[in-house]
Amino acid sequence: MEAPPVAKRQIPVIVLAGFLGSGKTTLLNHLLGRSGGTRIGAVVNDFGSIEIDAMSVAGQVDSMVSLGNGCLCCAVDTSELDGFLDKLSRPAARIDVIVIEASGLAEPQELIRMILASDNKDIVYGGLVEVVDAAEFAATRARHPELDRHVAIADLVVLNKADRIGDEARRDLLAELAELSPGTPVVPASYGRVDPELLFDRKPREEDTAAVRQLSFEDLHAADEDDSHGHDCHDCHDGCDHSGHLHAAYESIEFVSAEPVDPRRLMEFLDSRPEGLYRIKGFVYFGIAGHKHKFAVHAVGDFLRFYPSSWARAEERLTQLVLIGRGVDAGALRAGLERCRVTPGEPLAEEHTMWGVLRYAQA
Numbered sequence: 001m002e003a004p005p006v007a008k009r010q011i012p013v014i015v016l017a018g019f020l021g022s023g024k025t026t027l028l029n030h031l032l033g034r035s036g037g038t039r040i041g042a043v044v045n046d047f048g049s050i051e052i053d054a055m056s057v058a059g060q061v062d063s064m065v066s067l068g069n070g071c072l073c074c075a076v077d078t079s080e081l082d083g084f085l086d087k088l089s090r091p092a093a094r095i096d097v098i099v100i101e102a103s104g105l106a107e108p109q110e111l112i113r114m115i116l117a118s119d120n121k122d123i124v125y126g127g128l129v130e131v132v133d134a135a136e137f138a139a140t141r142a143r144h145p146e147l148d149r150h151v152a153i154a155d156l157v158v159l160n161k162a163d164r165i166g167d168e169a170r171r172d173l174l175a176e177l178a179e180l181s182p183g184t185p186v187v188p189a190s191y192g193r194v195d196p197e198l199l200f201d202r203k204p205r206e207e208d209t210a211a212v213r214q215l216s217f218e219d220l221h222a223a224d225e226d227d228s229h230g231h232d233c234h235d236c237h238d239g240c241d242h243s244g245h246l247h248a249a250y251e252s253i254e255f256v257s258a259e260p261v262d263p264r265r266l267m268e269f270l271d272s273r274p275e276g277l278y279r280i281k282g283f284v285y286f287g288i289a290g291h292k293h294k295f296a297v298h299a300v301g302d303f304l305r306f307y308p309s310s311w312a313r314a315e316e317r318l319t320q321l322v323l324i325g326r327g328v329d330a331g332a333l334r335a336g337l338e339r340c341r342v343t344p345g346e347p348l349a350e351e352h353t354m355w356g357v358l359r360y361a362q363a
């Protein structure tokens with residue numbers, strides 16, 4: 001008798017969602033660092049056209065496709081996402097699990113719908129992980145009741161930034177989340193440090209031979225560069241209705257400067273940021289003696305941190321910022337950032353002007 005055909009294992013596709021700044025990239029980087037022998041393919045969706053998330057993940061994984069400038073959740077049809085999933089599920093990529101990091105304004109149910117509608121037989125929907133910012137959840141939920149729905153459909157809720165709240169707030173939040181999504185596991189975590197086994201089966205690490213080398217970002221990317229262009233909702237003339245989407249009311253403002261940025265002027269800008277400007281992320285180059293390294297910057301609501309790190313060899317010294325907010329005056333914000341630029345011929349500020357920045361620095 002002929003043996004029954006062995007079912008081909010399908011690659012689970014996990015959606016990693018959560019509101020702006022909740023800690024999705026941090027969690028994804030944690031997973032990538034702790035994946036053992038499991039090869040993770042990542043799809044990263046930045047809201048702004050400067051791909052800050054993609055840059056923050058790229059160093060950790062080489063099997064990644066990146067989609068900037070708009071929410072993947074409102075791609076008109078599924079072919080764009082299918083293209084990404086096809087690349088990552090090619091046998092040569094030897095990927096075990098695919099994680100889609102949604103933009104902080106994406107509608108997870110739309111992404112799930114797209115995965116379920118995919119023609120790709122090599123993949124299977126692997127669940128929704130919703131990251132919740134423990135410190136901001138109450139305020140965010142009040143502004144965006146839609147978030148309740150995201151939590152309700154999650155398969156796993158990560159109550160992130162647990163380090164920023166006390167025991168009582170934690171108990172209250174756990175009770176609230178249990179009410180929103182009865183029966184769904186909720187895992188408190190700091191800096192996204194969850195056990196990867198909660199999301200996928202981890203394989204023991206193989207020896208790093210050429211044969212099992214991860215596909216390089218370029219391998220995947222260069223094959224079809226055009227595929228990496230996102231569908232920008234702001235330019236959407238397809239008649240699809242995104243008005244109920246979280247991102248409908250938000251806009252992103254980008255700033256790039258090859259000239260160094262003046263630390264005092266930047267701190268003045270940051271200290272006076274308007275309330276509607278919920279999220280700032282990117283990298284800053286101050287160029288001041290003793291502080292020439294790369295400063296990642298993150299603002300989430302009132303929270304502000306700089307993270308000094310090294311520039312990659314030959315990396316261009318650039319300041320690249322994405323600001324995301326609603327009801328903000330984009331022109332005024334752009335003008336404010338322009339004032340931070342050190343103009344050609346202007347002497348660089350002295351070292352002590354970095355103090356304002358260093359107060360918010362975290363190693």
Ligand SMILES: Nc1nc2c(ncn2[C@@H]2O[C@H](COP(=O)(O)OP(=O)(O)OP(=O)(O)O)[C@@H](O)[C@H]2O)c(=O)[nH]1
Nearest residue numbers: 019020021022023024025026104160161190191298
């Ligand atoms: N205190 C604290 N900060 C955290 C934690 N997790 C993430 N952060 C910080 O929160 C900020 C935002 O984290 P990201 O991982 O970039 O958040 P994100 O959800 O990917 O952000 P968007 O892509 O803009 O929606 C960064 O400054 C992180 O270092 C945590 O558990 N505790």
